[in-house]
Amino acid sequence: MGVVAVAFMATPLAHAAQDDPRVVIALKDADERRRELEPKGIPVVGFMAHGSLETRLTVDDNVIAANRPVADRVLAVVPSLTLVSGPHPWEVRASLSGEDVRHADHAALNYRNLSGAVKVSGESWDRSRAHLAVEWSRRHELPGSTDAPGAASLPVPVDRLTADGALLVRSGRFLFGSAATVTRLGYQDVEAIGGGIIDQRHRDRWEITLSQRAGVAATSMLDVFVETRQGVRRYDRVTPLLGIDRGSVSNDAVIGIALDMTERMAGEVVWGRSQRQHASALFPPHAETIYRGAVKISLTTLTSLTGRAWQSVEETGALLQAVVVETGWRAGVEHELLRQLVLQVDGGPTARRYVGYVGGLEEEDVTIRMAGEYRIDHRWFVGLEGRWDHRTSTVRDAGFERTRTMLRVGARL
Numbered sequence: 001m002g003v004v005a006v007a008f009m010a011t012p013l014a015h016a017a018q019d020d021p022r023v024v025i026a027l028k029d030a031d032e033r034r035r036e037l038e039p040k041g042i043p044v045v046g047f048m049a050h051g052s053l054e055t056r057l058t059v060d061d062n063v064i065a066a067n068r069p070v071a072d073r074v075l076a077v078v079p080s081l082t083l084v085s086g087p088h089p090w091e092v093r094a095s096l097s098g099e100d101v102r103h104a105d106h107a108a109l110n111y112r113n114l115s116g117a118v119k120v121s122g123e124s125w126d127r128s129r130a131h132l133a134v135e136w137s138r139r140h141e142l143p144g145s146t147d148a149p150g151a152a153s154l155p156v157p158v159d160r161l162t163a164d165g166a167l168l169v170r171s172g173r174f175l176f177g178s179a180a181t182v183t184r185l186g187y188q189d190v191e192a193i194g195g196g197i198i199d200q201r202h203r204d205r206w207e208i209t210l211s212q213r214a215g216v217a218a219t220s221m222l223d224v225f226v227e228t229r230q231g232v233r234r235y236d237r238v239t240p241l242l243g244i245d246r247g248s249v250s251n252d253a254v255i256g257i258a259l260d261m262t263e264r265m266a267g268e269v270v271w272g273r274s275q276r277q278h279a280s281a282l283f284p285p286h287a288e289t290i291y292r293g294a295v296k297i298s299l300t301t302l303t304s305l306t307g308r309a310w311q312s313v314e315e316t317g318a319l320l321q322a323v324v325v326e327t328g329w330r331a332g333v334e335h336e337l338l339r340q341l342v343l344q345v346d347g348g349p350t351a352r353r354y355v356g357y358v359g360g361l362e363e364e365d366v367t368i369r370m371a372g373e374y375r376i377d378h379r380w381f382v383g384l385e386g387r388w389d390h391r392t393s394t395v396r397d398a399g400f401e402r403t404r405t406m407l408r409v410g411a412r413l
Contacts (some may be wrong), residue, residue, distance in 0.1 A: 054410030
C-alpha cells in the first residue's frame with residue numbers, strides 16, 4: 001500500500017479498482033466521458049506541452065481586504081505552460097505561469113504575479129520514490145494583511161525561491177523516508193499610506209526544513225507512521241527601532257494513520273507536538289499541539305465530499321509577535337452534472353492566535369465559495385464563481401467583509 005509514500009511526497013493518492021464489477025464498469029464509463037473533455041496536449045521534442053489561457057473578470061467590493069472597503073472591477077489574464085517528459089519510471093516536469101491583474105478605477109493596485117518550476121521525479125519497481133524540485137515565484141501580499149508591518153498603500157511584492165528533495169525507500173511492509181526543503185523569502189519595499197517608504201528588508205529570511213518518516217502497512221488499507229521535522233529560520237536583519245532578532249529553531253514530532261479504501265474513501269490523520277526556541281530573549285520558548293486531517297469520500301462516480309482540519313504553528317511578521325497558531329477546517333462537495341458542468345461548494349473558518357511579547361491579538365476568517373465550470377469541449381471552458389470572506393479581529397478596525405463575483409473564460413491545450 002502506498003499511502004504513506006504518497007502522503008510524504010505530496011503527490012495524488014493512487015487508487016485501485018473496486019472488486020465489484022458493476023463499480024468497475026461505472027468508473028470506466030465515467031472516466032471515458034471525462035477523457036472526451038480533457039485537454040489533449042501537443043507533442044514537443046519528447047515532451048507533451050499542456051497550456052492554458054484564462055481571462056477573469058471580477059466584481060470586488062473590497063479589493064484591499066480592509067475595514068474601509070474599496071470597490072473595483074478587476075480584470076486578470078492568467079497564462080500557463082507545462083512540459084512533461086516521456087514515460088515512467090522517470091519524469092521531468094517544467095512549468096511557467098503568470099497573472100496580470102488590472103483594476104478599472106485604482107490603477108495603483110495593479111500587479112503581476114509570475115512563477116516557474118522544474119521537477120524531476122521517479123519510481124522504482126518496488127515503489128520506492130524520489131524527487132527533486134526547484135521553484136521561483138513572485139506574489140503580492142494585500143495591503144490589509146495582518147502579517148505585514150506598517151500601513152502599506154500598495155500590494156507588497158514577495159519573492160520566493162524553494163528547492164526541495166525527498167527519498168522514500170520501501171522494504172516489504174515498511175517504509176522509510178527523508179526530505180529537505182530550503183526556502184528564500186524576499187520582501188520588496190513599498191509605499192506607506194500618507195507617504196514615505198516601508199523598509200521590508202527585516203522580513204527577508206532563509207528557512208530550512210528537514211523531515212524523516214517511518215511507516216508500516218498495518219493492513220491492506222491502513223498505514224501507520226511517525227514523522228519528525230526540524231526547522232531553522234534565519235533573518236537578514238533585526239527589526240527596525242526595537243532591534244529584535246526574529247530567528248528561531250523548531251522541532252516537531254507527530255504520529256499518524258493513512259487510510260485508502262480505493263475509489264470510495266481516502267484520508268490521513270496526524271497528531272503531535274511542536275516546540276520552538278527563539279533567538280530573542282523577548283520571546284519565550286513555545287510549545288503547541290499540532291494536527292492535520294484530510295478525507296475524500298466518493299459518494300458516486302460523479303459526486304465527492306472533501307474535508308480537512310488542521311492546527312499549525314506558522315511564522316509571522318506582525319510587530320512584537322513571535323509565531324501565529326492557525327486552527328481551521330474546510331468542507332466541500334463537488335458534483336459533475338450533465339457530464340460537462342462541474343459544480344463546487346466549499347468553505348469554513350480559520351482562527352489565528354498570535355503569540356509573542358504582547359498578547360491578545362486574535363482574528364478569525366470565514367470563507368464560503370461557490371463555483372461552476374462548463375466545459376464546452378476539450379479546450380474551451382467558461383466558469384462562474386462567487387466568494388464571501390469575513391474577518392473579525394481583536395485589533396481595532398482590522399476586521400472586514402468582502403464579496404467577489406468572478407466570470408472565467410479560457411482555453412486549455
